[in-house]
Amino acid sequence: MLDLGRLGFSEEQADLLEVATRFCRERSPISKVRSLMLEETGFDTDLWTEIAALGWLGIAIPEAYGGSGLTLAETVPIVEQMGRRLLASPFVPTTLAAQTILAGGTEAQKEALLPRIAQGARATLALAEPDGDWRLEQMTSLAEDRPDGRIALSGEKRFVLDAGAAEILIVSVRRHGEPQLALLEASDLPTGALRREIVIDETRRSFALSLDGVVISASALFDPARVRAALDHVHLAANLLSAAEMSGGALAAIEYTVDYARTRKQFGKLIGSYQAVKHPLVDAYVRYEQARSHLYSAAHCFSEQGAGEIAVRMARIQTETVFAYAADRSIQFHGGFGFTYDCDAQLYRRRALWNASQNGDAIYHRRRLASLIF
């Protein structure tokens, strides 16, 4: 019978879940989330320093490169709790950039960059392009060899998270007709290469990046033999962490709505006593718990051939679906207040729309999943 994955939970995950639950609750109250939304960088650099000091950036980096030698599974409870509190930080793009370097970088690149990231250097990925296709190996940006041995990049990238604050960027380009990945330092970018995009999730900072005029050395190119594998890996890793964010977000949307349903009265009764409100909330909650089980199965099986991909896609589908439902109902059940900017329901709904738009939506993953299973 087909292996669809199974749930497992390490002691390290348990410890990190406990610490992250408290840390994110205390350090990212909704008032702070809203004040950071107004700022240009969109996150708190002091908090970032703390996150680095906690060692969270090195969790999935091997000890040989300055990390703690655990796996991506151990970052899942952290990202889940960050998602629950809408904690703004470049933790996810930085973690994914480190994963990409691990999977496709040369030995010299790993030695140079991974310890820096583990120490708190912010990094990000520039993989998407203006066509908005989720297929990572399909890119039009180019890397062309110059007579002086250096390499000229050209083309446009989109949805580059926290690029304005990143020291290290990894861009996907086509070189000799093949997909390739290249490392950039922020200092390699000409002035005006980055433009902040207006995105639906105001807790995020996303940028358009123009590669025209960027010149890099050949040593900035990844190991060509491992680029496709690295792109596959980062696609799944991004979806695992997105599922973690959405699991946390779904719970937050449900808890926020439950609190309101327990205190708001209409027609002389608490609105949570009406079954037209209560039953959909229960449906959302029950589906959230199921989605969360999928998340921790995906985390546990992530590195397994076969079951890993199945489990990640299932977790991604389940968490996206329930987050959308919970946040949508949150707006509705807050009534007139739900229609206002002040009601936090919009924060969750916008977050859910953003996450659904990145790395493939549920429909996309269902098709991929079907071809794995049937």
Next chain:
Amino acid sequence: MTTTADPKDLKAFAADADAWFRENVVADPGFMLPLTFMEVGTDQQFHFLRDWQNKVYEAGYLGASWPKEYGGGGLPQAFQAEATRAMRRHNGPIMLNAIGLNWTGPLLLDIGSEEHRKRFIRGILSAEDIWCQGFSEPENGSDLGNAQTRAVRDGDSFVVNGSKIWTTLGRYARYMILLARTDPDASRKYDGLSFFLAPMKIEGVETRPIRKLTGEHGFTQTFFTDARIPAHDLIGTEGGGWKVAMRTLEYERGARGGQAGGYVSVDTDAFAVLGLARSMMRDGAPALEDPAIRDRMLDFLMEIQSQTLCRQRLAVAPLNAERPSALPLSSKLIGTEFVRRINEFAVTLTGMKGGYYVGEPEAINAGLWPRAYLNAFSATIGGGTSQIQHNIIGEHVLGLPKS
């Protein structure tokens, strides 16, 4: 029970159990077996399943972990778990005496008297004494606490009048766990109830078969007319029946005295439905190639995986820390609604032949799917309807105000 297993040698026990079930499971008795104990509809099914349970018990593979002095095997729980696994591996038929095995037995081992245990446990395991449950009433289904069947003390007896409904195996049962009102004036409706181990084969107890939506029989309605129950067969305290009833519900999640073992229903096999999607043709191609069918099939496989993962998660305390009752309290709602919907989908998959029913020689799988779909409502309605389950989860897990 004849087991002489060495309590230290779990491996040898598991191997013996495996061999025994391989040899003794009858693949095809020549008639359709019920999927759950609630679906036993004919004498033929009843006698086959009673003999089967007796045989499993005598071989030492049921009640293996219940105390020896009452008829069990006296082995650690892991032994019974191995026996149940072997039973499942070889697709053994269900255990018939479900109420006895899952409710009465654990209850007696938990809070019963020595005399009750000696008198009842062996008969529960051997299936000599079939048990039924008398909780629901015609006017009080989901609102169990409002039960109105009266039990009035008269010397050493209680005199019972009233009616219970949805009595599974009622026609065959020798005993009933009965919830009856001993104090109609109690300030809270729950405080007026008492819990009895009531004999069924006595004067004043009459059962009448109920014909189910499938056309089959299975349940009865039970009528009490001045039926006399010995007072010493009240379990718990007089007026404490609701607490006892709630306690029995916990046994489904693991009994204090150990579980009897076996299973009383066969899980719906999502992979069998997948097989159906591959074998049934639509427009000259397997149904599974239809993108709409494919997408729905994917949903069902994900749902069954959700349930498997949630069961595995029960053992991971840190992942249940914030709301420990969430998964246990939602599993009934999720599981029963899933069974209903996947069987409904299976009927759809059979296309034109979805119009056939049990008895028609050309029906797909002898009409298993439509019958399973119709029978699935017994679980989405019985034991607290899905609608009431929503209220329970909303109020007890999320803390929403009472409806």
